Structures are given as structure tokens and as C-alpha cells.
Amino acid sequence: MKREQAAQSVNAYLKQCPPRVRRILTELRAAIRAAAPHASEKVSYGIPTFYQNGNLVHFAAHEKHIGFYPAPSAVKAFAKELRDYRTWKGTVQFPLDAPLPLKLIAKIVRFRVAENMARG
Numbered sequence: 001m002k003r004e005q006a007a008q009s010v011n012a013y014l015k016q017c018p019p020r021v022r023r024i025l026t027e028l029r030a031a032i033r034a035a036a037p038h039a040s041e042k043v044s045y046g047i048p049t050f051y052q053n054g055n056l057v058h059f060a061a062h063e064k065h066i067g068f069y070p071a072p073s074a075v076k077a078f079a080k081e082l083r084d085y086r087t088w089k090g091t092v093q094f095p096l097d098a099p100l101p102l103k104l105i106a107k108i109v110r111f112r113v114a115e116n117m118a119r120g
Contacts, residue, residue: 006046013047014026025048028066028102033050045058054119064096066100068093068105074108
């Protein structure tokens with residue numbers, strides 16, 4: 001998904017997305033926020049990022065999917081539950097034409113919070 005310029009905030013990033021994609025990203029953002037209520041938001045690597053004792057997760061809009069970036073450890077830990085999605089080392093692709101697996105996303109985010117808190 002092409003954006004006109006690098007966003008300086010998560011809200012600015014979302015405003016650059018088409019309305020349908022913005023709704024999906026807003027739903028994703030709310031699920032992450034609920035699972036990591038003490039995390040802060042920022043734009044890192046040009047995409048929305050939740051941060052708590054280090055980066056927790058990133059997400060981004062693409063032409064045909066939502067990219068969710070929870071780190072390689074989380075993709076590996078949840079490989080079985082993620083088998084219906086395209087994954088790479090630290091990446092999960094959620095298709096735009098299917099509902100987001102919000103409960104799974106929340107589990108992954110809580111896993112990342114615990115992982116980051118354990119390393120202090």
C-alpha cells in the first residue's frame with residue numbers, strides 16, 4: 001500500500017490508509033492495546049509499533065494483506081496456530097479479505113510482553 005509520506009504518528013499512518021483498511025488496522029490496534037495496556041505507540045521503521053521494554057509488535061498495511069511483525073520467537077512459538085497464514089521469520093500476513101484472528105493476536109502480544117519483561 002503506497003503512502004504519500006512517512007507518517008510521524010500512528011494516527012497519521014492510519015489516516016493515509018483507505019477507509020476499509022483503516023478499519024481493519026484500527027481493530028488490530030485495539031486488540032494490541034487491550035493485550036498490552038502499558039505499551040506505548042510509536043512509528044518505527046516507518047510503521048506503527050507497540051513498545052514496552054523494547055519493540056513488542058509492528059503492523060503495516062499492504063495491497064492484499066496486513067503485515068504483523070511480532071518477532072521470530074513469537075512466530076515460532078505460535079507456528080501451529082499460524083499455520084493458516086503466510087509466515088516468515090518474524091512476519092505474519094493476514095489477508096485483507098478475511099477477519100483478523102483477534103484472540104490469537106492477543107495471545108501473541110501477551111507472549112511478547114512476557115518475553116520483553118523477562119529480559120528486563
